[in-house]
Amino acid sequence: MPRPPIYNGFLHLTPNHHSHGYWRTDEGRIQLGYKDLDPYIDVVRTLERGRFDSLFIADVVGVYDLEYGDGTGTIRAGSQFPENDPAAIVSALGYVTEHLGLAITSNIIQDHPFSFARKLSSLDHYTHGRVGWNIVTSYLSNGFRNFGHNGITSHDERYEWAQEYLDVTYKLWEHSWEDGAVVADAASGTLFDPDKIHTIDHVGPRYKVQGPHIVEPSPQRTPVLFQAGNSTAGREFAVRNAEVTFLPSVTPEAARKDVRELQEQARAAGRAPGSLKTLVQLSTVIGSTEEEARRKQQHLHDNIDFDGLIGFYSGGSGIDFTSIDPETPLTELRDRVALGDHVRSIFRAIVDxxxxxxxxxxxxxxxxxxxxxxxxxxxxxxxxxxxxxxWVEAGVDGFNVVPITTLGWWGEWVDHVVPVLQARGLAQTEYAEGTLRQKLFGQGDRLPVTHHGRALGLAPALT
Ligand SMILES: Cc1cc2nc3c(=O)[nH]c(=O)nc-3n(C[C@H](O)[C@H](O)[C@H](O)COP(=O)(O)O)c2cc1C
Known part of the structure; x- marks a missing residue:
């Protein structure tokens, strides 16, 4: 019998995730507690009460719109700014939960793969195998400038970079320590068997890493790998590496096609059936009546900070939308020659x-x-x-549940929606035992042996 859908709680350690400017309202003000630990402890306890599979923490390493308009929209509105570091909170959240997966976003520019692999192995130990990693290549040019680059690296090159980054981490996580390397034999005085611990000697275009990995293999070794690539390069990257991927589909009809195409691509790449799960975004406004839900949605719309939203949208797409009057009809924008072919093609697709x-x-x-x-x-x-x-009938494996407010909202979902979902067999009522990977796939703690990260092996040592 297939397991019920997967549910991730989508979080961001910032005053506004997607509800830009909503911190100004009575409902949204709670998000200003984003700097404190206690509100997040409350979130994970609520998620665990609702049998969520994991918490999924988004992250960016820069300001969205520093290069657009007057560069202040998202800063003033507090739209995904400031950003606290997701890795900093995982141990604490793991300590107060027993089953919830804890997936963090980390991009390839912010950390060297050696120190990142070390950090994730440590967190996987401290959480007894509940850590996941959302692999992102970063779309913010300010992010790249924060780490010594002149601007954003080109799109497909970012994915090539990401592949090397992952290959370094796979070598450290999967291949540096053989099983049985931990001996702990007091009689011979051997704690670890040096013959079973290997340098990785990685030499590639961007990284040179000798190794060995300096953390003992953790329960999952490699954290559960999440990724959201929609471009051709992104999809190729996902079918090679991801275990859970996000589809862009906004309707079940679109999802049916997207799931089929992705799974065909995964099969062609040698992935075992069921080894790549698909999630879609599930963003809901909950009401005890339809009318109440609509009223709440209107309240959200009425309180969106538009400069914050436009700045966010500009930074995310790499296109400056800040000078466009929001009241302009889309058809006029589609035909506005001064916007250039690329931007007009975006408006044409929206109008179509x-x-x-x-x-x-x-x-x-x-x-x-x-x-x-x-x-x-x-x-x-x-x-x-x-x-x-x-959505489930369309073939998706689960949902990234997007809250209206990052803090304070989750009880509404867990108390009112989850019982209905559970009664219909659409949400789990109990947790399975084991690591996050075992809970999601039921095939053990480790990456499947056919996965690229396991198959990779170590290149012969350079002399
Ligand atoms: C559900 C979801 C969560 C994402 N979270 C982040 C994030 O936290 N940080 C980030 O830089 N990018 C994030 N992204 C963006 C993706 O990493 C990726 O850049 C985007 O999906 C475009 O991929 P593509 O260039 O292959 O089309 C997210 C995307 C989705 C769909």
Missing amino acids: ADLGRGRELTWREYLLEHALLPGRFAGTPEQIADHVQG
């Missing part, structure tokens, strides 16, 4: 999608209704469960 179903949308309406939390659904718990069912 006919998201207003015949109604002409303005740029503001499009951003609020479709770009802010794509696929957002407002309804009662029963309607949300119907909505979830539609």
